Amino acid sequence: MHVHTLIVGAGPGGLACARMLAEHGLTPLVIERKESIGAKVCAGGITWGGLISRVPADPVQHIITPLQRVRIEEPAPIIATVNRVKLGRYMAQQAIAAGSEIMTGWQVKRIHGQELVMEHKDKRQQQSITFDYLVGADGSSSLVRRHLGLATTRVGIGINYQISGDLADMEWHLNNRYFGNGYGWIFPHGNSVSIGAYAAKATMPASLLKKGLLTWAERSGFPLTQEQARAEYINFDYQGWKFGRTFLVGDAAGLASGLTGEGIYPAILSGEEVARTIIDPDFRSVVMEKLIHKHRLHSRMVRFTGLNSVFNCLAGEGVALGLRCGVIKFNKLEMAVEA
Ligand SMILES: Cc1cc2nc3c(=O)[nH]c(=O)nc-3n(C[C@H](O)[C@H](O)[C@H](O)COP(=O)(O)OP(=O)(O)OC[C@H]3O[C@@H](n4cnc5c(N)ncnc54)[C@H](O)[C@@H]3O)c2cc1C
Numbered sequence: 519m520h521v522h523t524l525i526v527g528a529g530p531g532g533l534a535c536a537r538m539l540a541e542h543g544l545t546p547l548v549i550e551r552k553e554s555i556g557a558k559v560c561a562g563g564i565t566w567g568g569l570i571s572r573v574p575a576d577p578v579q580h581i582i583t584p585l586q587r588v589r590i591e592e593p594a595p596i597i598a599t600v601n602r603v604k605l606g607r608y609m610a611q612q613a614i615a616a617g618s619e620i621m622t623g624w625q626v627k628r629i630h631g632q633e634l635v636m637e638h639k640d641k642r643q644q645q646s647i648t649f650d651y652l653v654g655a656d657g658s659s660s661l662v663r664r665h666l667g668l669a670t671t672r673v674g675i676g677i678n679y680q681i682s683g684d685l686a687d688m689e690w691h692l693n694n695r696y697f698g699n700g701y702g703w704i705f706p707h708g709n710s711v712s713i714g715a716y717a718a719k720a721t722m723p724a725s726l727l728k729k730g731l732l733t734w735a736e737r738s739g740f741p742l743t744q745e746q747a748r749a750e751y752i753n754f755d756y757q758g759w760k761f762g763r764t765f766l767v768g769d770a771a772g773l774a775s776g777l778t779g780e781g782i783y784p785a786i787l788s789g790e791e792v793a794r795t796i797i798d799p800d801f802r803s804v805v806m807e808k809l810i811h812k813h814r815l816h817s818r819m820v821r822f823t824g825l826n827s828v829f830n831c832l833a834g835e836g837v838a839l840g841l842r843c844g845v846i847k848f849n850k851l852e853m854a855v856e857a
Pocket residue numbers: 526527528529530531532549550551552556558559560561562563564624625626627655656657658660661675676677678714748749750751752767768769770774779780781782783785
């Protein structure tokens with residue numbers, strides 16, 4: 519089989535890329551190793567203007583540091599939570615309706631030049647496909663990225679507990695004692711709650727982060743020891759997105775924020791921008807330039823706040839104080855890049 523554009527991975531990045539290519543008359547093929555689309559270890563926090571207006575959101579957020587508690591209310595929702603299964607299904611439907619093909623239950627195993635080999639989940643079938651363009655949208659442990667010879671050293675760790683419960687407000691906790699220069703979160707999801715923590719691996723080993731999360735959650739009234747933790751790396755080791763006719767998007771490109779671990783929005787934006795570049799090779803992506811600029815800024819902030827705990831505490835308290843006084847606007851802290 520030969521295809522014009524082959525996309526590895528049906529996460530938000532791969533599906534956004536597929537939809538846009540198909541809307542321009544191309545018929546991309548998306549290969550996804552999981553049998554169903556969407557499920558992913560994730561807190562589901564979204565700050566993406568276009569999507570946020572279409573999902574139910576509660577506009578109240580709290581940022582809590584050891585010394586301060588800031589309640590933020592905005593007239594329009596600027597952050598909400600999204601169910602990853604529903605988001606995946608929605609994006610897949612859009613991509614298919616536009617003309618993309620998606621094959622689930624197939625894992626890409628090897629890439630040689632303009633050809634790849636994939637294996638079905640039942641391990642009995644293998645198939646090879648040739649392509650003109652290849653898009654690696656295969657997440658933080660991307661095979662396409664490894665095929666390009668790119669190492670991945672700068673990663674964050676996200677630990678998530680999805681428990682039953684019905685809460686209204688979103689909370690961020692900046693507390694060096696439990697999370698180093700990362701943070702803890704409590705995100706409501708209708709009839710369940712995501713409780714978790716994120717930190718850059720270089721500043722906080724996974725075992726310490728989990729210990730801090732469990733202690734903090736217990737003290738906050740959420741005993742988690744009997745609950746199931748799910749953890750994954752989040753790649754923020756950005757080293758480029760265009761490599762001839764091979765492209766990387768989202769976590770495969772290392773475009774998640776090192777500071778916050780937020781990666782859905784960068785994945786969707788980069789997926790769309792890769793599609794635009796495939797459609798028109800002379801296309802200059804201002805969106806990618808802005809995204810990369812913001813990504814570098816966040817990476818510098820990770821380095822700065824990771825230097826020592828005093829810098830980190832001061833930075834956290836400074837942000838909270840700025841928000842309380844109105845000097846800092848909450849929506850300026852986000853990963854927002856206008857498309
Ligand atoms: C605990 C935790 C909490 C998080 N919370 C948030 C949050 O609140 N907000 C936010 O914006 N981000 C959050 N993130 C990050 C976010 O989940 C990712 O940045 C985002 O999913 C990246 O999208 P993607 O499309 O690049 O990759 P992914 O969503 O990882 O999709 C990659 C897809 O590729 C498939 N795949 C991989 N290898 C192969 C292969 N060889 N063959 C075929 N298919 C393959 C995978 O099955 C997967 O479906 C969190 C992450 C973690 C771990």
